[in-house]
Amino acid sequence: MVLKGNAIVAQSGGPSPVINNSICGVIQTWFKEADFGTIYAGISGIKGILEGNIIDLKEQREEDIAGLRYTPGAGIFSCRYKVSDDDQIKLVNILKKHNIRYFFYNGGNDSMDTAHKTFLAAQDAGWDMRVIGVPKTIDNDLPFCDHSPGYGSAAKYIAATVRETGIDLESVSTKNKVTILEAMGRDAGWLTAAAALAKRFDNEAPHLIYLPEVAFSKERFLSDVEAVYKDLGYCYVVVSEGITNEKGEYCFTSGSVDAFGHMQLSGVGISLKEMVENEIGINARCNTLGTAQRSAMHFASKTDADEAYMVGAEAVHYALADKSGVMVTLERTSDAPYKCTCGEVALDLVANNEQKVPLSWITKQANYVTDEFINYARPLILGEVEVPMKDGLPDYVRLDLTKGRI
């Protein structure tokens, strides 16, 4: 028996280029398949819901909802906020007040922790509600998933950038002889590893890749760079923002800590640039793409965008089939040709649990990735998303988040 009532969708954590494909999948599928209630958006994630910042999505223009498929950023805004015990009681009261029986939370590991707590809080309060996690993270570290929606697009952008800046380095290496690209991904090296997709043949960039999965040694790094430089006359290095020393401490931190207690990282690329200049004595450059790697919809992966939509649509199917307390996953069912379907996993198994790059996919010298990684990642970056252009730039949509406020 289908539970009658309303639904709510919200986003949390850092956006991916295709995160809005997932909420578009949720919203369009809800309006198509639920013949009761409406679907609300919690503006700025759980924090917004707690503040009563909720809108009815049926007031939005259909073309704007459809435009979420090619628009980066968090379309209904996001937050980083850890719910307290008091928050949870307050939250359930708000959900009850609006007769919300379907709760869709779109985010990464921390967000699934929030979704799980919401699931438990509703249960404790005797409020019958379906809670479904909709996965997202460019970091690709969600466990029980072949890969995470968002990863393919960020990987594609990073690989293209490494190919382009690698060709640049090679063609002007009379001056700056080393280029260092710093990639996101706190404790999992998936995005850093994606740079390897750029290499078409020996000697093409990148030459060295350092992941956070293996302790970083300054001495090994410097001798690696020197060896490549001696051989080619230049060297392209890709490094994770989250590299650690032998004791497991981050090599470079800014000292501040986020709401979930995660150390804020900064300056890895520029620190290594200075290290190369001071200790090897050759000029280096550092490229730090920063938030561009999680918002570059102008060069997103079609495969990734379609899968991000699929997990959103499937979340609604699951909820309407009375599933709850689970996150939708992606399961690879075939390698050649690449095929992927959805599965599910209990939220508590995902919450605060990270999937790292297998050590067997990292070379023995700990400075590159193996062909197993390439075979794994290649299908995820295939195809391009068509983005409407206006005045020479991508013409992204904006929902009117002041409309339909309840």
Add this chain to the structure above:
Amino acid sequence: MVLKGNAIVAQSGGPSPVINNSICGVIQTWFKEADFGTIYAGISGIKGILEGNIIDLKEQREEDIAGLRYTPGAGIFSCRYKVSDDDQIKLVNILKKHNIRYFFYNGGNDSMDTAHKTFLAAQDAGWDMRVIGVPKTIDNDLPFCDHSPGYGSAAKYIAATVRETGIDLESVSTKNKVTILEAMGRDAGWLTAAAALAKRFDNEAPHLIYLPEVAFSKERFLSDVEAVYKDLGYCYVVVSEGITNEKGEYCFTSGSVDAFGHMQLSGVGISLKEMVENEIGINARCNTLGTAQRSAMHFASKTDADEAYMVGAEAVHYALADKSGVMVTLERTSDAPYKCTCGEVALDLVANNEQKVPLSWITKQANYVTDEFINYARPLILGEVEVPMKDGLPDYVRLDLTKGRI
């Protein structure tokens, strides 16, 4: 009477995404219109020519030459090298030896200095040779040009990145409230200013733009950021790598100097990020695109690419029409519709001479640009270059620079 002999083309300085359009224009036009001799490439600019690193371009595959139209980096490699008096004598002997009567040099201000010196050295030696400068620079600082080939593409990429990362900032401003993007352009703020093309309406990113044309004040910067943050809850800042203090000294340098005596700049973005965090007490992020902004052919401007080809083709026309000692320029002949043709200027007027953003195009508060700038820059970023894709990434060509060595 047309001077019979061979031609040579070479590239110098940092590449632009479309720099190879210009040499493609030179090479294809030469093969089409000169019914004598051949055209050589000097590998790695003047430095390569001096070392005898020269190839005959008729040995290259036609499809590879054509592929230069969508390939970033310097296709025949580049250098940063200041020629000495001894070099000039040696150079003319090499040119004579290979009966080189046409010399095409593709680069920016410093490169035009090299081209001018080559012109004078040949004249002094009584070697009759046409010398034509083919302009290129993402910095847009070549004088006597409405704009420089390369600028439109870098401007388009920066504006798209600011739009995307601006939407990202706005949608997750519960955490990092300030984003700082550091743009290239040592002493001219054209690329930094290009970020303004991203803004479609009030309050959209960017909010503050700091150019090197006006002295940077830390106090004004902090109060500007605080004012925007107070108003919106977040703030997007774009800053030139070359901002200077009241005395005209660079605010942030790495201390090293290049072959032309230019100070190497680094760390402006990260320094301002730390300033915002320490002095205002809110979290900030810094994006430093680095060499990505001069090589992002995956999102280049079609207008720019076509004009870069045009200046290359026109260089050959000029040389065959017995012009010499000049650089090809771009002249805007109409605003609506935008139209642009080629002109010429004496090399010595271009050499080491920079065109800056007019002060009248910078707001009185010195923290943004005016609509005059927008009207000037908008046509330059229109249209997209189609790049062949393979395995999910741009499939750029490579000339075989070992083939046809003379």
